[in-house]
Structure formats: structure tokens, C-alpha cells
Amino acid sequence: MISSPLPDLSPSALVDSKATTRSKNQKSSDIEAEAERLLRALMHVECDPKGRRWNYETCLEIAPLTLEINALKRERNAIILTHSYVEPEIVYGVGDYKGDSYFLSLKAKEAQADVILFAGVVFMAETAKILSPQATVLVPDRGSGCSLADSITGEDVRRLKALYPDAATVCYINSTAEVKAECDVCVTSGNVYSIVAALPQERILFVPDRLMADNIRNELVRRGVKKEIISSDGTCMVHEEFDVAQIEQARAQFPGLKVVSHPECTEAVARASDFVGSTGEMMRYVTSTAAPYFLMLTECGLVGRLEVESPEKNFIGGCRLCPYMKLNSLEKIRDLLRAPRPEQIVTLDEDLRRRAARCIDRMFELTPATS
Secondary structure: OOOOOOOOOOHHHHHHHHHHHHHHHHHHHHHHHHHHHHHHHHOOOOOOOOOOOOOHHHHHHHHHHHHHHHHHHHHHOEEEEEEOOOOHHHHHHOOOEEEOHHHHHHHHHHOOOOEEEEEOOHHHHHHHHHHOOOOEEEOOOOOOOOOOHHHOOHHHHHHHHHHOOOOEEEEEOOOOHHHHOOOOEEEOOOOHHHHHHHOOOOEEEEEOEHHHHHHHHHHHHHOOOOOEEEEOOEOOOOHHHOOHHHHHHHHHHOOOOEEEEOOOOOHHHHHHOOEEOOHHHHHHHHHHOOOOOEEEEOEHHHHHHHHHHOOOOOEOOOOEOOOOHHHOOHHHHHHHHHOOOHHHEOOOOHHHHHHHHHHHHHHHHHOOOOO
16 A cells, blocks of 8 residues: 655745745736726727627736736836727737827837837837837837838839929838938828928928828818829728728718718718828817717727727727738737847848938927927
8 A cells, every 4th residue: 555645734834835825816816906907998899800898707818918018018128109000908908108100109209118019010110210229129020011111112212202303202101211211201190281381392202102192182282282292102901991982871871970081091081071180180089079970981999999098989880900900919019028039129220220210300390299
């Protein structure tokens, strides 16, 4: 007969056992508290790309991940910049700053962190590196491109400049570092009209968004500003898909509806909308406007943010997903903070970075203080 060993009942063993139990209990308590925090933020989100219902159980599943990521941020002296289009558990679970391209550019410029992790797309992470060269800038998925940014190269811009040597070269912020390095000034959808109007040149070479160029041209005419706008041929794969028929159908079904769109949409959609503006401007319009329903013609992540921050508003759908933005995930962010792979670290040639920085700094100089 083989006897089982007697348990260790020494005082030190009992103390160790109690400490282990307390540690497990504390961990469980931390997870439960984190799940409750997440639930308070996410409970109103209905526009979820994965079709999830944000209840306590769903939040409890991701709480260990968000806890670990936030602990890693403290250890690495890292901040996470989150674009409004990424999934809500990233924005409200681990993001330090959330917003549109202009706001996040400001935060990148002001950052004192050792590490900046950009939950968005690659050109945004490049912008962060341009503005904070001393920081290690990370991107969760190197494949997170952009149909606009990928539509034109620095060489393409140089060829266009040779054709129009008297033009001011203006690039939308949705462009790569090498494109920014070739341009006179960068703009966002929120400051583009004031900046273009302020430039002394009458001829403007605008890259890369053809549809935004159409809307700039129309808006400047409305404002009585005389400019010739020449554009390249890029479009946003999300915003170019919206059409007027969708708006007409929604208006017939939902009386009193307000239609909100982005200037990356077509001219026809812009004309049929009640409001056209940048991501930040769209949020401000919705929060300050009384209407029974809103149709948001933009990326679905913005609707998720509005559901969190304006839960009393009613959204009828219509948004579209950006597949590049949805390449971001909590798991990728956690793994990136643990041990980034070389391709996830954003590096730029210093001469190119300085030239791109001049382009972006010019934007900050020309942007009205109210933007």
C-alpha cells in the first residue's frame, strides 16, 4: 500500500497558501471591476462590427486583456492614440486619446511618452513619427493601409508639380510621409477650406482625394473664394460607396431625419446631406442638433462612438466598415506592447521626416484657433 504524502502544515506553508488565495481573489476582483468599467462605456453600442452585444459577460471576457494592456502602457511609458473608426473596445478600453486625424496629430505633437502606439492605419502612425521623432512609434498591423494614401506616391506628386509649377501643392492628411514631404501644406477635412482659401496661389494641386477636391471646389465657390482646384484620382473606399438613393429611401422611411456625411463622399451625396464635415465636426453636429433620427454616411466606428457619448440619439444605420481600420485588435495591441516585431516599428529617413514635418507644421500655422 502506497500512502499519500501529508500536506505541509508548517506556518510558512500556511502563510504562502493564504497569500496565493488573496492574490487570486484580488485578480478576480480587478477583472470584475474592469468589466464593470467597460460595461458603463460600451453598454449603448449597437453598431458593432462583429455583431456583439455589450453586456457584462462580453465585457468580462475582454477585461483581462484591457487590464494587461493598460499595465503594459504604464511599464513602457506608452500612450495609445485611437482613431474614431477602430472598434469600441479599443477606443474605450485602452485608448488614451480618441478622435479624428487633426486632434490625434496634435496629441502626437504634444506627446511626452517613450512609446506611441497608433490604433488606426499606417499613414497615421507615420504622422505621429514625423511629429514625435524621439518616441518609438508602433502600429499594430503593418497591413493597415488606406485606399487614399495608397493611391499616390512621392514620385507621382513630383510629376504633377512639374505639370503645374505655379500651383500650391496641398495634401490631405490621408497620405504617406513621402507624399507629405513633397507638398507645401497638409490639410484635414476640418481645416481644408480655410487653409486653401488662405493660400496666395490661385491654382491649387490637391492630392490624393478626387471627391474631396470636388467638394472643396464647390464650397469655395459658395464662399466666394476664387481658386482653381486640380486633383489626383484617389478615393476613399468607404465614403465613395454612399449614394443619393440611400438618402432618399431613408428620408421617406424616417421623417425628420438628419443626414450627416463626410467630404470624402461624392458631390451628389454632399448636396443631399444636411451636414457635411470632418469626423470631429460630425460628432459636434449630432450632439448639438435635435432630430428624431440620424443617418451617418461614414465609417461605422464613428456611430459606435456616438452611441457611447450620445446614447439618447437614434441612428438608423447606413454606415460602412473600413477593412483596414478593423485590422486593429486588443490582442495585436497586447502582443505589440509585449514585444514589437521590426515591421511594427515605424521608421523614417530623417531628411524625408523633416520635409514632411514642414508640411504638417504649416497646417498648424494656418489652422484657425477655433478648429
